[in-house]
Amino acid sequence: LAKTTQPISMDSYEGQEVNITCSHNNIATNDYITWYQQFPSQGPRFIIQGYKTKVTNEVASLFIPADRKSSTLSLPRVSLSDTAVYYCLVGLMEYGNKLVFGAGTILRVKS
Amino acid sequence: SQTIHQWPATLVQPVGSPLSLECTVEGTSNPNLYWYRQAAGRGLQLLFYSVGIGQISSEVPQNLSASRPQDRQFILSSKKLLLSDSGFYLCAWSPPRDRGAKNIQYFGAGTRLSVL
Numbered sequence: 001l002a003k004t005t006q007p008i009s010m011d012s013y014e015g016q017e018v019n020i021t022c023s024h025n026n027i028a029t030n031d032y033i034t035w036y037q038q039f040p041s042q043g044p045r046f047i048i049q050g051y052k053t054k055v056t057n058e059v060a061s062l063f064i065p066a067d068r069k070s071s072t073l074s075l076p077r078v079s080l081s082d083t084a085v086y087y088c089l090v091g092l093m094e095y096g097n098k099l100v101f102g103a104g105t106i107l108r109v110k111s
Numbered sequence: 112s113q114t115i116h117q118w119p120a121t122l123v124q125p126v127g128s129p130l131s132l133e134c135t136v137e138g139t140s141n142p143n144l145y146w147y148r149q150a151a152g153r154g155l156q157l158l159f160y161s162v163g164i165g166q167i168s169s170e171v172p173q174n175l176s177a178s179r180p181q182d183r184q185f186i187l188s189s190k191k192l193l194l195s196d197s198g199f200y201l202c203a204w205s206p207p208r209d210r211g212a213k214n215i216q217y218f219g220a221g222t223r224l225s226v227l
Contacts (some may be wrong), residue, residue: 032214043201043218044155087154091214099214101147101155 004088008107018075020105021028022088025069033064036087044087048073075107083109085099113138117219124226126182130175130189132222134202135184142183142204145216146177149199161185162207197226 005023036044059067061074147155161176
């Protein structure tokens with residue numbers, strides 16, 4: 001399982017774009033990159049997943065460079081309700097689908 | 112659509128008492144099932160996962176155990192709780208490998224366990 005490194009915390013203001021970068025230098029060829037969001041006292045919620053280049057959905061965008069050794073979650077125009085912990089995970093569709101959740105990035109959005 | 116149910120939402124138990132947390136999934140078959148624990152302010156720790164009935168893999172040796180008596184039911188148990196068992200317990204499911212899904216896990220609402 002590829003190890004990931006994320007900033008411990010980030011602060012932003014409402015209406016700004018937030019970019020959270022995750023490093024995963026030992027990502028394997030068949031690994032996918034997945035981001036989750038977790039609010040206090042709730043289970044994590046899937047945000048977005050990608051393999052290479054750029055993926056966009058109604059919530060966020062995920063940018064993955066050609067070497068795939070890092071990825072950036074982009075949240076457009078954040079609001080106070082985006083205050084949460086964001087986890088970057090890297091893994092393969094392997095037996096048991098085991099994923100490792102690190103400490104994540106605490107995003108605080110201020111008014 | 113698929114849903115995951117986890118109960119109870121909160122639980123206060125004395126040290127040495129037994130534990131049983133239940134998780135069920137609806138709307139899918141043969142899911143992969145997981146139990147995680149999260150200490151306050153920390154990331155998630157995978158405790159057990161299961162790819163089928165009766166198939167349980169343990170990630171962390173401890174006084175907890177898991178069982179999967181039915182395809183969509185996953186139970187976390189303990190015979191005697193320790194203070195260190197306190198935490199936020201989360202159940203999750205993911206599609207089986209043969210569905211072509213890409214490692215996405217879907218979590219329940221969690222159980223806040225306090226051992227006193």
